[in-house]
Amino acid sequence: MRIAFYAPMKAPDDPVASGDRLVARNLVAALERGGHEVALVSRFRSYDRGHRERQARLARLGARLAARLGRVLAEPGRRPDLWFTYHLYHKAPDHLGPAVAAALAIPYAVAEASVAQKQRGGRFDTGYRASLAALARADCVLTLNPNDAAGVAPHLRPGVPMEPLAPFVDAAPFLSAAAGRKAERASLAARHSLDPAKPWLVAAAMMRADQKLASYRVLAEALSLIAPQSFELLIAGTGPAEAEVRAAFAERGVAATFLGQVPSGEVPGLFAACDLYVWPAVKEAFGMALVEAQAAGLPVVAGTSPGVASVVGDGETGRLVPQGDPGAFSEAVRALLDPPRRAAGGAAARRNVVERHDIGAAAAALDRLLGETRRRFHAAQAATPPFERAG
Helix, strand or coil, X not given: CEEEEECCCCCCCCCCCCHHHHHHHHHHHHHHHCCCEEEECCCCCCCCCCCHHHHHHHHHHHHHHHHHHHHHHCCCCCCCCEEEEEEEECCECCCCHHHHHHHHCCCEEEEEECCCXXXXXXXXXXXXXXXXXXXXXXXXXXXXXXXXXXXXXXXXXXXXXXXXXXXXXXXXXXXXXXXXXXXHHHHHHHHHCCCCCCCEEEEECCCCCCHXXXXXXXXXXXXXXXXHHHCEEEEECCCCCHHHHHHHHHHCCXXXXXXXXCCHHHHHHHHHHCCEEEECCCCCCCCHHHHHHHHCCCCEEEECCHHHHCCCCECCCEEEECCCXXXXXXXXXXXXXXXXXXXXXXXXXXXXXXXXXXXXXXXHHHHHHHHHHHHHHHHHHHHCCHHHHHC
């Protein structure tokens, strides 16, 4: 199929790294691996922080762009077979996909949509209503976070399927990085004066003054409860709240090695050189780094939620604890400082990703689900009288 891909939150080629960008890139890669031709049809970013006037302007601009895009994609040789939107919610509604799909008479698929009823009538009301309007036009919805399903289902047309899609990565670079663990560990130890005999804990996340900062603060407090000489801590990431993140660890007396922004191509090597991934995951959907770390053979300690629990097996591939509980988090870390437990968890973590969260399985699932969506859409079109279809 020829697929028109759009991510209203953040385009897959956005210069700023984030989990959202990573998921978008992985989706494109999985679709291409399934044999589909994928075109990024717009970089229009509808993301807004709650300014009503700006939301209205974005909606008007989106309508104009959708009309123009509909004309462009209708040209010979450019018409897609399906429109695919990734990450649709009140802060980043899809003003393009429903209109273009309707104009071209092609199916409209959505991956990772969420509905927060509390936004109705509030400062995100424009985006909230636009996201509901898009869901009402969807022909298929794929859920990466099981926590989203209950909110989305009431807004779909009868008979429109909502299918789970497990978060996934291309596991191959992480699996192959294991062979270079010894050399990578020695290199990092030399550069940052790390003790290779100690267990290395690692966290990788952006540094923003929101739930990311909250997670870093929980992590600092939790690790302050563990004997400092028993581990090394490496932190990959940067952002506007970096000073606050550094202060959180300094105030708790936790020594941390800050690596800055690690290029995506170097992440497999970094994770392979470490021993345990630690992240409180405060108010997070699932966290792609949790999947990547497991692919590298690291057990995970994380704050739990339905999304996180869908990618980390508590007691198998790591430990899950209540969100925001430093005491429980420290106990879970302390348990996995034990080498045999850590080794068993790491082996299970690698198997978990290979069997359930690798790009190959995702490519096959997407190919099947989108193929079914297209066949179902055209069967319905053929059974609909032309005057009803036009309306």
